[in-house]
Amino acid sequence: MTVDVVTAIARDALFMIIKTSAPVLMVSLIIGLVVSIFQTATSIQEQTLTFVPKVVCVFLGLMIFGHWMLNSIVDYMTELWSNFSIYIR
Numbered sequence: 630m631t632v633d634v635v636t637a638i639a640r641d642a643l644f645m646i647i648k649t650s651a652p653v654l655m656v657s658l659i660i661g662l663v664v665s666i667f668q669t670a671t672s673i674q675e676q677t678l679t680f681v682p683k684v685v686c687v688f689l690g691l692m693i694f695g696h697w698m699l700n701s702i703v704d705y706m707t708e709l710w711s712n713f714s715i716y717i718r
Contacts, residue, residue: 630716645705649698656690
């Protein structure tokens, strides 16, 4: 196993992490921004106001995107394990 192969595996793994976590993080970011604008417009400075909507929306995001996220990770792991004989040379 060469340094190039290890680097490629690490790069692909990091890309997979970013790709699968992006939808849920974007949902959290958008909900946080909307609640922040609402707090600014209404002068409500409650710190816990952002917590419940974010948790609910992240849960809904996981329900919507979870199937795709799991399939992406399973496909990556299947590809990684199917090429295992190439990696141990």
